[in-house]
Amino acid sequence: ISWTEGRGWHDAQLRPYAPLEVHPSNMILHYAQTIFEGLKAYRQPDGSVATFRPDANARRFQNSARRLAMPELPVETFVEACDLLVRQDADWVPGSGEESLYLRPFMIANENGLGVRPASEYLFIVIASPAGAYFPRGVKPVSVWLSEEYVRAAPGGMGAAKTGGNYAGSLAARAAAMEQGCDEVVWLDAVERRYVEEMGGMNLYFVYGEGSDARIVTPELTGTLLPGITRDSLLNIAQDMGFGTGEARISTDEWRTGNADGTLTEVFACGTAAVITPVGEVKSAHGQWLVGDGEPGPITKRLREALLAVQTGRAPDPHGWMHQLA
Numbered sequence: 001i002s003w004t005e006g007r008g009w010h011d012a013q014l015r016p017y018a019p020l021e022v023h024p025s026n027m028i029l030h031y032a033q034t035i036f037e038g039l040k041a042y043r044q045p046d047g048s049v050a051t052f053r054p055d056a057n058a059r060r061f062q063n064s065a066r067r068l069a070m071p072e073l074p075v076e077t078f079v080e081a082c083d084l085l086v087r088q089d090a091d092w093v094p095g096s097g098e099e100s101l102y103l104r105p106f107m108i109a110n111e112n113g114l115g116v117r118p119a120s121e122y123l124f125i126v127i128a129s130p131a132g133a134y135f136p137r138g139v140k141p142v143s144v145w146l147s148e149e150y151v152r153a154a155p156g157g158m159g160a161a162k163t164g165g166n167y168a169g170s171l172a173a174r175a176a177a178m179e180q181g182c183d184e185v186v187w188l189d190a191v192e193r194r195y196v197e198e199m200g201g202m203n204l205y206f207v208y209g210e211g212s213d214a215r216i217v218t219p220e221l222t223g224t225l226l227p228g229i230t231r232d233s234l235l236n237i238a239q240d241m242g243f244g245t246g247e248a249r250i251s252t253d254e255w256r257t258g259n260a261d262g263t264l265t266e267v268f269a270c271g272t273a274a275v276i277t278p279v280g281e282v283k284s285a286h287g288q289w290l291v292g293d294g295e296p297g298p299i300t301k302r303l304r305e306a307l308l309a310v311q312t313g314r315a316p317d318p319h320g321w322m323h324q325l326a
Ligand code: PMP
Pocket: 038, 198, 199, 200, 201, 202, 203, 226, 227, 228, 229, 230, 231, 270, 271, 272, 273
């Protein structure tokens, strides 16, 4: 779908996957005015297909658009475009279980010119790709590197938007994490480099205590981390299961000491791609520690199973999250 100043959104087309033609002076190549989303379509037990919370992705896409000085796409148009592609590609939605069809809606500037200003033309596109189970051999805890050298987002920056620049800026930290033998980066706040924000492409959760007394806490949305849709869904699911939940500032000191004295029992990350990934090991310039016993914790496993059961249609959907396609 195209957008032009004065004309708005127009010219929706369903086309075979093919290269895009851009001029070398296209503003997108230079000034990175680009936003995107990620969501999944799951096969349901009756053979139908449903997407998970596409309206939430559509609203986050609008927030990202505002931050990047881009035009907002109506929620219904975003959802309709995803529906159209999923219907077209219905045969590519895998049969069952954790496998899914991953959708990547995105918007880019599409104007030629070398001046720095918001473009006057844009393209909104949705592509799709089948996604296998993230952990085909069982859920494995990841090791994380606490990034004190690089920050992902500063107050007033673009941290709450899903835009390419955030990911470009994360790559050096990811390389540093790999050098330390870690799988992922954990970002800290830009001001004090003390408070935990999020992990690579996922939000984080901290579990205090055990069993039905457990309290499940996630870093609060300070404007410098992405408001994950999985994060929000798990806050609801944890409450439905009777757990105490909270959104708070969590420092790396608290993480280390809570882990050492046993009050902090499990840590996991969550996002569309992997649903839930346990964190098993933490490393920083000041030391390292293990979380749990190298296996996913019981509450991590229960929450993962509960969310996947809703997504794959094996459990009731009390919040109306599944968007059924005929
Ligand atoms: N943080 C970042 C930086 C991400 O890229 C993602 C993936 N979209 C998330 C968190 C998790 O968000 P969601 O649950 O909506 O996938």
